[in-house]
Amino acid sequence: MTPAIKAIDLSKKYKDLIAVDTLDLLINKGELFALLGLNGAGKTTAIKMLCCLLPPTSGDAVLLGDSIIKQPTAVKQKINISPQETAVATNLTVKENLELIARFYGSSRSEARTKADAKIQSFGLADKANAKARTLSGGMQRRLSIAMALISEPEILFLDEPTLGLDIAARRELWKVLRELKGKITMVLTTHYLEEAEALSDRIGIMHQGKLKALGTANELKKQTHKQTFEDAFLTLTGMEALI
Amino acid sequence: MRFMAFASRTTKEILRDPLNLIFGLGFPLVILFLLSFIQSNIPVDLFEIKHLSPGIAVFGLSFISLFSGMLIAKDRTTSFLMRMFASPLSASDFILGYTLPLLPMAILQSMVCFIAAIILGLTFNINILMALVVLIPTAVLFIGIGLLAGSIFNDKVVGGVCGALLTNLSAWLSGTWFDLNLVGGTFKAIAEAMPFVHAVDAARAAINGNYANMFPDLWWVIGYAVVIMVAGIWVFRMRMKG
Numbered sequence: 001m002t003p004a005i006k007a008i009d010l011s012k013k014y015k016d017l018i019a020v021d022t023l024d025l026l027i028n029k030g031e032l033f034a035l036l037g038l039n040g041a042g043k044t045t046a047i048k049m050l051c052c053l054l055p056p057t058s059g060d061a062v063l064l065g066d067s068i069i070k071q072p073t074a075v076k077q078k079i080n081i082s083p084q085e086t087a088v089a090t091n092l093t094v095k096e097n098l099e100l101i102a103r104f105y106g107s108s109r110s111e112a113r114t115k116a117d118a119k120i121q122s123f124g125l126a127d128k129a130n131a132k133a134r135t136l137s138g139g140m141q142r143r144l145s146i147a148m149a150l151i152s153e154p155e156i157l158f159l160d161e162p163t164l165g166l167d168i169a170a171r172r173e174l175w176k177v178l179r180e181l182k183g184k185i186t187m188v189l190t191t192h193y194l195e196e197a198e199a200l201s202d203r204i205g206i207m208h209q210g211k212l213k214a215l216g217t218a219n220e221l222k223k224q225t226h227k228q229t230f231e232d233a234f235l236t237l238t239g240m241e242a243l244i
Numbered sequence: 245m246r247f248m249a250f251a252s253r254t255t256k257e258i259l260r261d262p263l264n265l266i267f268g269l270g271f272p273l274v275i276l277f278l279l280s281f282i283q284s285n286i287p288v289d290l291f292e293i294k295h296l297s298p299g300i301a302v303f304g305l306s307f308i309s310l311f312s313g314m315l316i317a318k319d320r321t322t323s324f325l326m327r328m329f330a331s332p333l334s335a336s337d338f339i340l341g342y343t344l345p346l347l348p349m350a351i352l353q354s355m356v357c358f359i360a361a362i363i364l365g366l367t368f369n370i371n372i373l374m375a376l377v378v379l380i381p382t383a384v385l386f387i388g389i390g391l392l393a394g395s396i397f398n399d400k401v402v403g404g405v406c407g408a409l410l411t412n413l414s415a416w417l418s419g420t421w422f423d424l425n426l427v428g429g430t431f432k433a434i435a436e437a438m439p440f441v442h443a444v445d446a447a448r449a450a451i452n453g454n455y456a457n458m459f460p461d462l463w464w465v466i467g468y469a470v471v472i473m474v475a476g477i478w479v480f481r482m483r484m485k486g
Contacts, residue, residue, distance in 0.1 A: 051330045055485065076332040083323035089253055090322075091260040096253075103249035104331040132260075148327070158330075 004029040004156055004186035005050065009059035012045050019045040021210035022059065027203075029155075032178065032187045034197035037207035038238055043190045044084075046207070047158055050188070051081050064155055077105065080154035084161040086141040087148075090134035094125050094144055097133055098151050105152035115151050123147040123177070139170030146177065156186045163196060175200060198230045206237045213237050246333055250341025258311050258349065267407075268311065268353055272304035273360050280364045290423060297361035298375060298447030299420025301354045302440065305383050306414040308350050309390040313402040316342060316394025320483070335481050342394075343387050350383035351376060366451075375450040378458060382443040385469035391476030395483050414440045439468035 005027040012020040020042045027033045037043045048054040050061055052072040060067050066074040080101075088097050095116050102112035120129050123143050128136060133144060142162065149157055159178075163171040171193075178200055181187065191197055197204055198218040206214040206221070214221055214237045218230045225233040258264050276296065283291035290296070319325040328338065358372050366372070389410065393402050415421060417435040424432045424441065435441050442464035449457035 053326065053329055073332055073334075076330060079330065081327060081330045083326045085323040087323040087325075087327040089257060089324060091257045092253060096256070100249055100253050101327075101331070104246055104328070104333055106246075106332070152331075 002029045003027065003062075004031070005061060005063050005188070007046075007050070007059070007061040010046070010049060010056050010061050011058045012042075012049060012054065013057045018210045020049065020056075023212055025205065025212060025215075027186060027188065029186055030183045031202045032182050032189060032200055034189045034191065034201035034204045035207060036191065036194070036197055036204060036234065038240070041207040041238070042210040043207055044160065047081075047160060047188065047190060051079060051158055052076055078154060079156045079158065080105075080149040080152050081158040082146050082149040082160065082162055084164060086138070086145045088133040088141055088144055091132060093130050093132055094136070095120060095129045097144060097148055101148045102151045119147045119151050139166050139173075142166055142170065142174065143177075146174065150181075154185060156188070157181070159187060159189045161191055162189065163191065163193065171196075194231050194234055206234065208238045247337040247340040247344070250328075250333065250337060251345045254315065254342055255345040255349075257315055258345075264307075264311050268304065268307045268349075269356055271307075272300050272353075272357060275303070276300045276357065276360055276364070290420075293361050293364050293366045294451055295448060296420070297358060297366055298379075298451055299418055299444045300361075301357045301375070301379055301447060302382055302418055302443045303411070303415050303420060304353050304357055305350055305379065305386050306411045308346055308353075308383060308386040309393065309410055310402070310406040311349075312342060312346055312387055312390030313393035313397075313406045314399055316391065316480075317397055317399040317402045320394070321398050329484055335484055338484070339391070339477055339480060343391060346387045346390070347380070347383060350387070351380070354379050354383075369453075371451050371453045374453075374455065375447045378446050378450040378462060379443070381462065381465045381469045382439075382447075385439060385443070385465060385472055388469060388473035388476045392472060392479055395476065395479040413438075417441060418444045420444055439465050 003026050005025065007023050007025040010020060010023040011018070023046055035043045035046065045054065049056050050063065050068065052068050052075055056069070060069050063075045064078055068075055089100065092100065098116035098119050099112040102115045107115060120126055125144065125147065128140060133141060136144065146162060163174055166174065178187065189197065189201060203215065203217055204221060205212055214224065216224065221233045221237065222228070222230055225236040227233040227236060279291045279296055280293060354376055358366065358375070362368050390406065393406050397405060417438050418440040419435065424435050442461035446458045446461040446465060449455065449461070
């Protein structure tokens with residue numbers, strides 16, 4: 001398997017706090033990798049470093065051959081992110097939002113238009129193509145947010161809590177989209193919904209207090225902890241079992 | 245040229261917000277007409293259209309800080325900026341994208357103010373064009389304040405700082421509503437240490453055709469504009485680095 005992401009001793013320290021502690025991680029091309037952990041475990045900091053949004057205190061990560069420290073611009077051209085909150089330009093229409101992101105990644109005006117039309121069709125946004133983003137429902141905004149992340153045709157996609165606040169129907173709809181993308185692009189997913197990670201991901205990494213505590217498939221993690229459910233395995237690995 | 249796409253988005257976001265049009269254009273025009281009406285009934289030198297219109301133009305420009313500050317702060321608080329920062333856009337693409345579209349908007353805003361002033365009796369001549377040029381550093385100053393405020397504060401605080409505090413300060417300390425000599429003392433000293441009265445005086449000198457009298461007032465404005473803009477760019481870049 002070819003690695004898409006290789007983190008080597010990646011660390012982030014803030015004065016007395018170690019947010020990410022010597023993270024060593026290998027994610028393969030086409031893999032859907034879930035990064036889990038309790039609040040403050042270091043997931044978001046790790047993702048921010050991998051997206052070149054935050055400089056590491058030490059260590060490095062190589063994304064498809066480019067270092068996040070030495071070649072951040074090359075890395076940024078290959079990745080995209082769907083942030084935790086629906087990050088859309090509210091006074092722009094659905095189509096304008098999509099065209100905007102396409103142009104940021106180097107598409108000409110006409111290429112951006114063509115790509116936006118294609119994403120509008122594939123994400124079922126045709127009825128709302130000319131509607132301002134602020135008029136969309138939460139589910140539709142989230143769908144647009146992910147379409148915006150995909151319009152640059154990224155080789156690696158970071159999804160930070162993509163289904164947070166969505167109703168069950170909208171969540172299942174997004175799961176379908178992510179399943180269709182599996183194998184085509186590398187995806188790194190952070191979520192608090194354990195069943196989501198179990199249902200979608202090829203492998204799961206569990207972070208606790210800045211360290212990668214466990215790594216494997218959901219079944220492997222259950223076996224490792226001798227637990228029947230993934231939720232119990234997660235609680236054991238994050239040291240919460242004794243407290244509950 | 246990626247900043248052009250971003251600049252186009254900035255323009256759309258600002259112009260599509262009706263509140264921006266109400267405050268940026270409507271409010272200064274209402275004040276201009278109101279004070280001119282008062283002047284026509286009770287003549288006051290200060291409210292003569294030649295004297296009043298440069299002050300109203302500067303007052304109108306103060307809303308530019310609110311527009312840009314709110315947009316940047318909202319982008320930060322809604323994670324839109326996080327999405328942008330993860331893209332290949334450079335720091336200069338962002339700064340140009342946020343600030344450049346505001347300059348033609350500011351010039352257009354001043355033009356509308358002077359067109360209204362012409363309707364109210366201001367003589368149309370080359371001096372008006374000179375006043376528009378002289379107001380450009382003032383526009384840059386307010387754009388810089390917006391960049392700085394938007395990079396530091398959240399949208400609620402920007403609303404307070406730029407929407408209430410700055411617009412009031414720039415009005416009271418500009419010598420537009422009342423002659424600063426009437427208050428004098430510390431108030432006048434503070435007003436003269438700030439750029440607003442200098443911006444109004446430089447524009448008044450231009451309108452009156454006294455080009456030599458535009459200085460040193462214009463230097464004050466240019467100095468403030470450069471310092472505030474550099475500070476805004478520095479803070480924005482710091483934000484980009486996380």
